[in-house]
Amino acid sequence: MNKMERIHFDDFEQRKRAALINCLSGFKSANLVGTTSASGQDNLSIVSSCFHIGANPALMGMIIRPITTDRSRHTFDNILETKFCTLNHINEQMVEKAHQTSARYPQEQSEFEQVGLTAQKKDGFLAPFVLESPLQMGLELREHQHLKINGCEMLILEIQHLYTDPSWICPDGFVDIEAAGTLCVSGLDSYHKTQRISRLSYAKPETWPTHLSVKGSEK
């Protein structure tokens, strides 16, 4: 058994507290957000705050820290101005470059150029995709809320374009993002690969879950 103890994080100094609380929700998604300013300047930033809201319409949420912090302001301003952004999964080959986008580069510099990732424009979509990413999405802003409770901004975005390798899409629609090499994040700075335990069958009261293959069939 683990030695469970109550942790009194209110006693922690501010940075240690922030590092701890950022770990508590569990593993987080890792995405690069691509945007373009109204004047055509590309911007790229890493976010671990994207979350699924619904499938129909296909909605994604994103939390952006209070915009008094420089780092997220360009992304936030660009999405509010142009209404569009891309989200791009991060794999191991690009993890350092992805992390480096969080440095505070001046607005007139593109993080794509600074970190060595490739901005890809396609299908008339305004915002730049990350060429090196194994799964790319183009999204349009649907709602913006200022969260009074702590000053964060919440964006609700609709997925309009999706690009990936179709061989990762299973017959039942499941996308094998582990095969795609998608990483996850814990806390502020820890990056992780994954190792599938199993897919589990749809739960019903009278039966016990069975292990499914990645393609969704009984093992």
Place this chain on the structure above:
Amino acid sequence: MNKMERIHFDDFEQRKRAALINCLSGFKSANLVGTTSASGQDNLSIVSSCFHIGANPALMGMIIRPITTDRSRHTFDNILETKFCTLNHINEQMVEKAHQTSARYPQEQSEFEQVGLTAQKKDGFLAPFVLESPLQMGLELREHQHLKINGCEMLILEIQHLYTDPSWICPDGFVDIEAAGTLCVSGLDSYHKTQRISRLSYAKPETWPTHLSVKGSEK
């Protein structure tokens, strides 16, 4: 290079589309939500929709699907009625039991008993913790929003109690949830262990990220 293609998910039938869109945000957190009804009936359900909102106050978001679906209604009703819930990380030893909580048990049955997990009450907190979990939190409801855009409910909860093994908390506050055995989820039914690539140093424009040990020191 991957064979990137545009995926036209609007052409997918409804369940296949839902399975696909649920994978797109990336890996998701896996938590068990413990609640108690006003009449004292315990409830336990698995959620992959918890996300970090802020560290001070320590806030967590949770999306609950439209409450016309039976499965999430007991959890939602209990949190609205009592204002309290617990969140409990899921490890490999309990993954089948955790998944099985999503079966539609009648309200008068406790999922704790049905799946074989142990409800733990402590420190005067109203809602039940999961004894087997490596990281347990007690939370109080701060805000509730009905998302008109798709009928989902969004809860904002404040972390009040935290229990875990202190040996997983690093000197800088980082919690090694991989060492704790915490799992993540992709899509509706796929459970994954993780394997750390590295922690990366705080990004600055003039330097390149270096790899840190789990304790946050230079390797």
